[in-house]
Amino acid sequence: MRVWVDTLLRGGEVHRRVLLEADETGTVVAEHTGSDRPTDALALGVASAGFANGHSHAFHRVLRGRTHVSGSFWTWRELMYRAAGRLTPDRYRDLATLVFAEMVTAGWTSVGEFHYVHHRPDGTAYPAHAMELALVDAAETAGIRLVLLDTCYLAGGIGQPLGPEQRRFADAGVHAWLDRWHDLQALIAQRSPRVTLGAALHSVRAVPREALSVVNDALPGTVPLHIHLSEQTAENEDSLAHYGLTPTGLLEAEGVLSPRLSVVHATHLSPADIAALGRAGATAVFCPTTEADLGDGIGPARELADAGVVLAVGSDQNAIVDPWLELRGLEAGERLRSRTRGRIDPVELWRIGSDGGHRALGLPEPARVGGPLDLVEVDPRSVRTAGSAAMQMPLSATASDVRRVVVGGAQVAHDPVELGAALDRSITELFEEDV
Known part of the structure; x- marks a missing residue:
């Protein structure tokens, strides 16, 4: 070729x-x-060089044009749970094929699919990783390169049990998730070379402290690991109240911060959080169109990059599927909060959209x-x-x-x-x- x-x-x-x-x-x-x-x-x-979508939830695409009237992240989440409850492997295969095709058409050549809809609505397992392989089938049909970020999800909040709508996201415990992850890795190794398996911790809300280091230590060191981090101030408040640490501080204390870690959103960070992420050489995946749509806030992209954090972008809830608009939104957010132009210059934006995204997904830089x-x-x-x-x-x-x-x-x-x-x-x- x-x-x-x-x-x-x-x-x-x-x-x-x-x-x-x-x-x-x-x-x-x-x-x-x-x-x-x-x-x-x-x-x-x-x-x-191809753009890498560092963070996607394909099924969120069904909420586009249906949730924009009013509310907050938390009211939007209730609608998201309702949508998640209606997915079956066949339905998800059909929907994800179309969503991944939309991504390719827009210029995303790779995607990190942050996947947590693992089981039936009552929490019982589908046979043979049916939901995960539905996404693999979808990516192969659509023609996009896929890193399936299979997600550990164990709790309904810090110190809280799972809610009924969250049962299908969770495994019986951290070791049950790890067993399922390793079994899935063996299956995916038999598929297209364009599909690889990564991993994710949903958040410090959904993964108890004692499980964070277990996951980090049990996964092969070459596997990319992602986590939602400080998207909402309520997450920071809960973490401080329960652990006496910010979410970033908790990850640092448990040895999870490293160059293979990508933190998604990273919106509400303290100076100490930024410094810790920089020391670790982590990647921060910003999703500007989603963060704007949900009213999350504007994260400290410039400060993170200056501290040594690699930046990437993603489409997250897929309310917009356009790598150019994610990159433009990154710079626009910086201009709005600093009232200064050129905080992230166009040369840097090219690198963020391609090289940064591929680094987040554990993929080599493209077109080289x-x-x-x-x-x-x-x-x-x-x-x-x-x-x-x-x-x-x-x-x-x-x-x-x-x-x-x-x-x-x-x-x-x-x-x-x-x-x-x-x-x-x-x-x-x-x-x-x-x-």
């Missing part, structure tokens, strides 16, 4: 006339710069030798991008400007009109108007 790119935007730099060659797994094995266009290569104009041949071609002369300098397109382009997407050296295409109609049917049939 060979792809020739006239203008390649990669690692915050512009490369001209680049020929990338991949092996049968879609991994880049050779690169030639200043190359003439071969007749047997897929030719792209202006293209960036040893990494996946994943590319996103963008129209440099649309009504949005016309006149833009190539390196400043994170602040002008949108998913509407994506021309073609390449994953593993092969073009992946979905008709947006057909995709929209299929999503409408799926959401209407599955969740009806009362959600």
